[in-house]
Amino acid sequence: MSDVEAEISRVSALTRQLLTEYAAWGNKIVVGEVGNMMYDDMTEFVNLRMETVESCLWLLKAGKVADALGLCRSLLEHYLLYMLMCRGNKYFRLQDRADLTESKFKEYLAERQAAQIKEAADGKTNCIGVEKYPRAKRHVMYIYEGVKAKDEPEFVIPVHYFHFQDFHPETMRLPEGDYFSYRDIGEIGKEAMKRHRENATERYRFYLSYDALLQCLELNGLVDKAALTRIEAHYTFLGKFLHPTHGAARDLHVDRNHHKGGTSAGLPQPYSPVATLLANIYVCYLVASLVDEIAGLFEAASTKYFSDVATAELRELTKRIRDEFSYFWFLFNEPTLYDKFLYASAQATAEEWAELGGRYESVPSDRVKFSKDIYKHFGDSLNGWSNNRCRYRSPLEGR
Incomplete structure (x- = not known):
């Protein structure tokens, strides 16, 4: 099994673990003396999104990567709306x-x-x-x-x-x-x-x-300009698999320039392991984002509605996702080490490099711009790179 294939299994397993913990969470919550239908409605919203997550996992297991990414676009849009439903005061x-x-x-x-x-x-x-x-x-x-x-x-x-x-x-x-x-x-x-x-x-x-x-x-201060650019990039990339876009699915396949002709359900060659990993990472981050949002909603509730919201296990898992898969720059996490490596290699002046002490890891996050070429950039970030200034190690090395 290659490093990428092993990582696919790790990501998928952690996504399923979070789904299982979310499903069990409801029985751990201790309600207060007063009920409020809003919390039931907000929970149902996430429950239905988790059904979509399960569909994504089934599609990925069956090797239908493009369809899973199309559903991720739907999940992303629902997540943006849910942020406003929870915190858009x-x-x-x-x-x-x-x-x-x-x-x-x-x-x-x-x-x-x-x-x-x-x-x-x-x-x-x-x-x-x-x-x-x-x-x-x-x-x-x-x-x-x-x-x-x-x-x-x-x-x-x-x-x-x-x-x-x-x-x-x-x-x-x-x-x-x-x-x-x-x-x-x-x-x-x-x-x-x-x-x-x-x-x-x-x-x-x-x-x-x-x-x-x-x-x-x-307007609500839930995103800044930099976060907006990341949202636009992810939304546009995922939208290619939801709306008619020439070559979008083909570009994710092994031997994407090889046209065999004939009829079949999809292309004869499989999706690349990198594309499969990327789709799994999207699903995992979207689940974590939705869970963090509903956990925050319940944590902010008055004790008259909930005397114990029991979110500790959920928060532990979502933090683990962001820590273990920090090589993916999503909406609100920090730039990856690969993005900092690129800045240090291609943009930092000699004076800046000296100030950083010869460590690309020390590049301030606000200097790093997001790459809009999401698939290629993600694939490149999984490899090791070096130049006359610094060396970048693959995040999969030594997993």
């Missing part, structure tokens, strides 16, 4: 002022910002900020805190919890009059359905679409 309402010229819009925005400051000081508004919405022309963004219960003001429910539950894609995309109906809903009904469609479109565009998720994550 700020939300916004938009005002469309595209009727104004750019100069007039700037004046209007400044007026609304000054008014908000005064109204907040006088206790006349719960708006906490006014900004220009960056993803649409001449829209004013009024920022608020999440939904609070009257009898429990410290308990904030992010609005994405409600947006997710209330969004129905068929309402947005399938006009009532274009499809079979047992009865004519009349003009009043058609007008009502039109309003529902407009509301659904607005909910999707500004809160649930991919661009909207990024905007809301940034």
Whole structure:
């Protein structure tokens, strides 16, 4: 068995161990004196994602790497949404002022910002900020805190919890009059359905679409600019296996330039071990990310809901994943040693290299940029490299 094949077994085993621990976790939680349906809903969200994780593992065991990566794109998008459902305590309402010229819009925005400051000081508004919405022309963004219960003001429910539950894609995309109906809903009904469609479109565009998720994550301080670039790269890479993209699956195969012709389910040559390992790493990190998110949600809950959330074993496993597979740079972990090695080899000046004491491991994380060529970069990181400045050892060496 090669080093890569042995690592595939290790990653898959740890993913399954975390799945098993998550499934057992519910019986370890000690509930408090009061129940809250939100926690059941938030748990069900993760339960359904774990079903997708199991599907990924089955596909990988059967050698269907591209299909597993496509499902990972779905898991990634659900994870971004779940972050907002758990911690997105700020939300916004938009005002469309595209009727104004750019100069007039700037004046209007400044007026609304000054008014908000005064109204907040006088206790006349719960708006906490006014900004220009960056993803649409001449829209004013009024920022608020999440939904609070009257009898429990410290308990904030992010609005994405409600947006997710209330969004129905068929309402947005399938006009009532274009499809079979047992009865004519009349003009009043058609007008009502039109309003529902407009509301659904607005909910999707500004809160649930991919661009909207990024905007809301940034608004809530859950991602910075560097994390956004990593999200974009991973999302784009995984999306190649979900949407029609020429050559995406072929590039992951052994002898990818060998065209044998004929008909078959997939290509005659297998997926490369590196591609299989990469897909397993994605699944493992996505499971760990979802588990960390729900663990944090329960840990932050009032003791009246849970007297013991019993997350210690879960946290131990997710930390182990990040420690043992730190050679994969995902969304929120540190740059890999390989990325630091590349910076030290190709970008660090002689003065910088001297400051680092001749150790690429000492490169500050904020100097290292993420590589967008995810598959090739990952494969290269598994090899050993050396140059006249430093030597990089494979993370699989001595496993």
